[in-house]
Amino acid sequence: MGWPQITWTDGTTTNTLAFTYPPTHVAAYNAVAKRHDNVSSSGVRESILERIDNFLEIAMATVLSGADVENWNNFMQFALAGNQFQYYPDSSLSSFTNYLLEDTTWQAAYRAPGLYRFKLKFRQAVA
Numbered sequence: 188m189g190w191p192q193i194t195w196t197d198g199t200t201t202n203t204l205a206f207t208y209p210p211t212h213v214a215a216y217n218a219v220a221k222r223h224d225n226v227s228s229s230g231v232r233e234s235i236l237e238r239i240d241n242f243l244e245i246a247m248a249t250v251l252s253g254a255d256v257e258n259w260n261n262f263m264q265f266a267l268a269g270n271q272f273q274y275y276p277d278s279s280l281s282s283f284t285n286y287l288l289e290d291t292t293w294q295a296a297y298r299a300p301g302l303y304r305f306k307l308k309f310r311q312a313v314a
Contacts, residue, residue: 189279195272210245217242241311285312
């Protein structure tokens with residue numbers, strides 16, 4: 188099993204961000220319903236479902252200084268602009284999911300000498 192990777196196309200160039208270390212604390216599912224509920228005076232509930240959004244939240248506990256954090260910065264500049272990208276949970280397989288970055292800020296925070304960390308939230312793109 189390979190670690191995750193992210194690919195994106197910037198104009199005519201396809202870029203790949205291969206994870207140096209795997210993300211931590213990745214939930215199996217993260218869904219949020221956009222729903223409108225109404226409870227009548229008799230207690231009957233009516234729910235109108237608008238949509239269900241699926242998210243992927245990852246914690247990158249170990250990102251190395253140098254090329255690793257620079258590769259993340261290149262990707263984040265693309266993603267922060269609202270562009271869509273492909274997330275491969277296992278880089279050795281061909282299956283991926285299209286996502287958009289839900290976050291509007293990014294900080295590669297200091298963890299230890301030569302190490303950074305951050306958390307990201309991706310929203311699954313709807314075709």
